[in-house]
Amino acid sequence: MNIKKVGIILLLAAGVLVLTHCSSSQPQAAPVPQQEAEVPASMQEAPEAGAEAQSLQIQAAPLVDEMSADNDGKKLLEERCVKCHDLGRTTSKKKTAEGWKATVERMVGKGAVLNAEEQQVLIDYLAKTYPQE
Secondary structure (H helix, E strand, C coil): CCHHHHHHHHHHHHHHHHHHHHHCCCCCCCCCCCCCCCCCHHHHCCCCHHHHHHHHHHHHHHHHHHHHHHCCHHHHHHHHHHHCCCHHHHHCCCECHHHHHHHHHHHHHCCCCCCHHHHHHHHHHHHHHCECC
16 A cells, blocks of 8 residues: 555544544533522511611611711821821820820811811820820
8 A cells, every 4th residue: 555545544534533532522510400599488578667767777877987987087197197207207296185286287287188077086086096194
């Protein structure tokens, strides 16, 4: 037999093997039947009249927490004061409430962005956390 014919036969045989191997379907996992969760009877009942009001109160609670967090003295100190100087400059000082008030007012005069309520929250926090001994 001619070498060319043998090469062609081998190529055809290899091609058939590859096609046969690639086209065979791989075993697939059997589908898992899905079960529906049973809802307890106590949860299927209509909610009580007061439950709706209770739900509204729970939804309103995070708003109060967010307002408290926004006015938190520590947060104000860490976010606003460090824009101009490092935190250690403030935390190394010990002052009375009046001393901290003067400092906060001076910083606002230099450009610190604090409204009147935030200033008071910050002054209260500083006076409590870094009091003059």
